[in-house]
Amino acid sequence: xxxxxxxxxxxxxxxxxxxxxxxxxxxxxxxxxxxxxxxxxxxxxxxxxxxxxxxxxxxxxxxxxxxxxxxxxxxxxxxxxxxxxxxxxxxxxxxxxxxxxxxxxxxxxxxxxxxxxxxxxxxxxxxxxxxxxxxxxxxxxxxxxxxxxxxxxxxxxxxxxxxxxxxxxxxxxxxxxxxxxxxxxxxxxxxxxxxxxxxxxxxxxxxxxxxxxxxxxxxxxxxxxxxxxxxxxxxxxxxxxxxxxxxxxxxxxxxxxxxxxxxxxxxxxxxxxxxxxxxxxxxxxxxxxxxxxxxxxxxxxxxxxxxxxxxxxxxxxxx
Numbered sequence: 001x002x003x004x005x006x007x008x009x010x011x012x013x014x015x016x017x018x019x020x021x022x023x024x025x026x027x028x029x030x031x032x033x034x035x036x037x038x039x040x041x042x043x044x045x046x047x048x049x050x051x052x053x054x055x056x057x058x059x060x061x062x063x064x065x066x067x068x069x070x071x072x073x074x075x076x077x078x079x080x081x082x083x084x085x086x087x088x089x090x091x092x093x094x095x096x097x098x099x100x101x102x103x104x105x106x107x108x109x110x111x112x113x114x115x116x117x118x119x120x121x122x123x124x125x126x127x128x129x130x131x132x133x134x135x136x137x138x139x140x141x142x143x144x145x146x147x148x149x150x151x152x153x154x155x156x157x158x159x160x161x162x163x164x165x166x167x168x169x170x171x172x173x174x175x176x177x178x179x180x181x182x183x184x185x186x187x188x189x190x191x192x193x194x195x196x197x198x199x200x201x202x203x204x205x206x207x208x209x210x211x212x213x214x215x216x217x218x219x220x221x222x223x224x225x226x227x228x229x230x231x232x233x234x235x236x237x238x239x240x241x242x243x244x245x246x247x248x249x250x251x252x253x254x255x256x257x258x259x260x261x262x263x264x265x266x267x268x269x270x271x272x273x274x275x276x277x278x279x280x281x282x283x284x285x286x287x288x289x290x291x292x293x294x295x296x297x298x299x300x301x302x303x304x305x306x307x308x309x310x311x312x313x314x315x316x317x318x319x
Contacts, residue, residue, distance in 0.1 A: 003059075004033040005104060005167065006084030010074040012041040012067075014092030015050060017209065020128070022054045024095035024207075029102055036060045036090075037081050039074040042067030047092075072184040076175045086117075086167050089185075093209040094164045097122070100205040104167055107199055111145060115172040115196035119205040121162035123305035126211040132305035133204060136160045137296045140202040151200070152193035153241055153250045156234070157257045158297035159186035162208035172196055182226060183233045190237045210309045223271050227262035234258055252289040256281040257297055264303075 007025065011018065025036060038051050038060055051062050061081065068074065071091075079087060086108065090096070100119075107117050120140075123132040137154045138144050154160060163185050172192065176184040192198075234254055241247040241254075259274060259281045266273035285293060294300070 001032075003035040003084040004108070005035075005086045005088060005101070006078075006082035006170070007034060007036045007088055007090050008075055008078035008082065009036055009038045009090050009092065010041065010071045010078070011038050011043060011047050011051070011092050012071075013043050013045045013047060015046040017093040018047055018050050019054075021090060021092055021095050022050075022058060022060075024097070025090070026054075026058050027098055028096065028100065030105065031058065031101070033101065033105070034059055035082070035084060037078040038062050039078045040064045041069070041071070041074055070178060070181060072176045072178045072181055075184075076178065079173065079175060082170060085170060087170050087173055088164065088167045090164050090206075093211065094162070095124075095207045095209075096164070097205050097207060103201065103203075103205055107143070107201070111199050113197055114145065114199040115169045116166055116192050116198040117201070118161055118166040118198060119201040119203060121165050121206045121208040122204045123301075123309075124207045124209040125309050126209070130207070131210070131308040132301055134160075134162050134208060134301055134305070135202060135298060136200050137298065138200050138202075142202070144200045144202075146198045146200055148193055148195055148197065149242070151198050152190065153247075154296040155186075155189055155193050156237060156241060156250060156254045157293055158254075158261075158299075159183075159189060160296065160298050161185075161189055162206060164206040164208060168192065180229055180233065183229050186230075187233045187236070190233065194237070194240055210306055223262045223266040223269065223273070226265050227258065227274065230258050230261060249289050249292060252281075252285040253293040253296065256285040256289060256293045260293070260297070260299075 036058060040048055048064065051060060054060060055062060075089065104117065121134040122130045123134055125131045137160060176188050180187060238251050238254060241250045259278045263273050263278050
């Protein structure tokens with residue numbers, strides 16, 4: 001039987017959180033409609049042992065490979081192996097909320113015209129507490145069908161999707177760009193948003209974990225290299241924004257978002273920040289562009305969750 005959903009799970013030394021990720025899938029109603037493709041990147045901890053243990057009760061395809069250090073390349077290997085009608089990603093430190101598979105099953109039946117489904121996500125702390133909600137910049141009153149440019153322009157400003165949130169029809173998904181270890185998912189969403197109708201569900205169906213070893217934190221240690229990586233994606237897609245006053249405002253907000261992300265990465269890693277570039281982007285965006293950036297980027301939601309985790313995990317000062 002063809003699975004409804006293939007879950008692509010890149011794994012590397014994930015024993016701390018991996019059981020919670022797999023348990024969250026195992027609690028779903030109808031797991032026979034799933035396949036989990038676990039791409040183990042040469043783990044040296046108990047990850048492989050855990051995967052084999054869970055394979056006794058979950059539909060897991062275990063694909064060990066030699067260490068590459070490139071989660072994007074490993075994800076692409078998983079995509080190539082996928083048999084499901086739909087594909088989604090689940091990193092070892094994230095999880096599914098109860099009822100996610102039921103939502104996917106029902107949403108695909110109600111909206112067969114939507115090539116992409118995505119939902120809000122709960123921010124999770126290292127000790128598994130919910131510390132915030134990551135929503136998309138659309139109505140929070142119920143599910144919403146979005147035409148391509150409706151979700152493309154806000155996506156140009158900021159990647160507002162947690163990586164485990166989207167579910168993509170397999171025939172609409174192309175390989176991720178392996179040259180972009182941080183921005184590969186953003187480029188993927190932009191490519192989809194240019195062409196495909198999507199469904200947004202404001203209820204959180206996944207959990208996205210915030211911790212110091214996460215990809216979001218560890219891969220931004222060189223803020224300038226990070227900024228240039230984001231810039232390469234923006235330059236590739238910015239011309240697809242409408243050539244109107246509104247489109248120009250979206251592009252100005254996107255430029256501000258690019259530099260603001262680099263500023264935050266510099267602050268987090270105690271590196272010099274690109275203040276001059278930031279000031280120029282802020283000036284060009286103006287009040288309307290800046291407001292658009294703050295709204296589309298979900299800046300307050302993202303910062304609040306990270307600050308909350310940092311406060312909780314900071315060492316207690318000695319007296």
